[in-house]
Amino acid sequence: xxxxxxxxxxLIYQTENDDFGKQKIVSYEGIPLLVEMNAGQECRILRxxxxxxxxxxxxxxxxxxxxxxxxLS
Amino acid sequence: MENDIKNNGTESxxxxxxxxxxxxxGLMEKIQQLGQTNVPQLSQDSKIHCLTIVGQIEGHLQLxxxxxxxxxxxxxxxxxxxxxxxxxEGLLVILNTVGGDVEAGLAISEMxxxxxxxxxxxxxxxxxxxxxxxxxxxDYSFIAETATMTIHPIRLTGLVIGVPQTFxxxxxxxxxxxxxxxxxxxVSEQKFKDLMFDKGNLTxxxxxxxxxxxAVEYGLIDEVGGVGPALAxxxxxxxxxxxxxxxxVQ
Numbered sequence: 001x002x003x004x005x006x007x008x009x010x011l012i013y014q015t016e017n018d019d020f021g022k023q024k025i026v027s028y029e030g031i032p033l034l035v036e037m038n039a040g041q042e043c044r045i046l047r048x049x050x051x052x053x054x055x056x057x058x059x060x061x062x063x064x065x066x067x068x069x070x071x072l073s
Numbered sequence: 074m075e076n077d078i079k080n081n082g083t084e085s086x087x088x089x090x091x092x093x094x095x096x097x098x099g100l101m102e103k104i105q106q107l108g109q110t111n112v113p114q115l116s117q118d119s120k121i122h123c124l125t126i127v128g129q130i131e132g133h134l135q136l137x138x139x140x141x142x143x144x145x146x147x148x149x150x151x152x153x154x155x156x157x158x159x160x161x162e163g164l165l166v167i168l169n170t171v172g173g174d175v176e177a178g179l180a181i182s183e184m185x186x187x188x189x190x191x192x193x194x195x196x197x198x199x200x201x202x203x204x205x206x207x208x209x210x211x212d213y214s215f216i217a218e219t220a221t222m223t224i225h226p227i228r229l230t231g232l233v234i235g236v237p238q239t240f241x242x243x244x245x246x247x248x249x250x251x252x253x254x255x256x257x258x259x260v261s262e263q264k265f266k267d268l269m270f271d272k273g274n275l276t277x278x279x280x281x282x283x284x285x286x287x288a289v290e291y292g293l294i295d296e297v298g299g300v301g302p303a304l305a306x307x308x309x310x311x312x313x314x315x316x317x318x319x320x321x322v323q
Contacts, residue, residue, distance in 0.1 A: 010137060010139055015137035015138070015139075019137065019138050020135065020137075020138060022138065023138050025147070032147075049147055051122040051123060051124050051151045051154075051155060051164075052119055052122055052123075053119050053121070053122070053123050054119045
């Protein structure tokens with residue numbers, strides 16, 4: 001099937017349910033973060049969800065940086 | 074879920090401590106433990122908190138992850154936390170939204186309007202449709218000179234039941250928005266409705282796109298300005314709030 005359209009892809013194809021599960025809100029060291037789960041425990045920070053401006057100044061948790069969710073196991 | 078785990082534990086007939094180890098090591102639990110062990114106790118707690126309302130305001134329907142959304146189930150607990158935390162003295166709301174769910178937007182607006190702490194909002198870029206009630210819900214509102222707010226009648230997409238009552242329901246919903254905006258800003262009901270139903274401003278659509286200074290002229294927003302004036306105003310409101318509290322104590 002060939003689609004020739006100016007509509008963006010995501011408007012035509014429904015999102016798969018897995019994609020919804022990839023993003024999660026976690027609280028990491030007291031900072032609420034929206035993360036995208038990668039393989040294993042690694043995840044990438046997409047957004048800082050905190051209302052405290054000082055949380056945004058923390059270099060370790062800027063969007064795009066990777067964190068490991070579990071350091072216990 | 075927890076019951077299941079417990080049952081499994083007793084069925085296997087092992088000791089009381091065994092089920093604990095059998096428990097699937099949920100990610101969330103580990104994260105909580107991590108947080109408890111090394112939460113940096115920041116002494117320089119910010120007394121002004123900031124809520125950013127960006128993208129679409131998401132209500133009952135979850136949008137695909139590529140959309141940037143503000144979810145009301147995230148914002149409302151934050152507003153509750155801000156209300157409860159005595160260290161937080163003021164709230165700055167930054168808006169750059171295209172609108173979204175009416176009920177979610179009104180819920181956020183009502184929460185902000187009923188917050189006992191001083192609140193100041195800034196519209197940067199855009200504060201369209203349901204962003205308008207959120208912008209006016211704060212004690213004082215700012216709009217950047219280049220920012221715009223689209224005021225238009227509410228609309229519904231998707232499957233609706235085609236009965237006259239559906240229209241009445243929509244009409245009532247629109248009244249809720251109009252009432253909220255007129256109650257919390259200086260715009261008159263007539264003026265707001267005029268803007269909402271105006272023709273010729275938006276291509277083939279009803280409504281008006283109000284730019285920075287015009288929003289102030291119509292009385293929708295209090296002042297044109299950015300972050301600097303907004304924070305100055307917020308600090309001023311915090312001072313007034315403090316003085317009031319002192320008077321009550323005396």
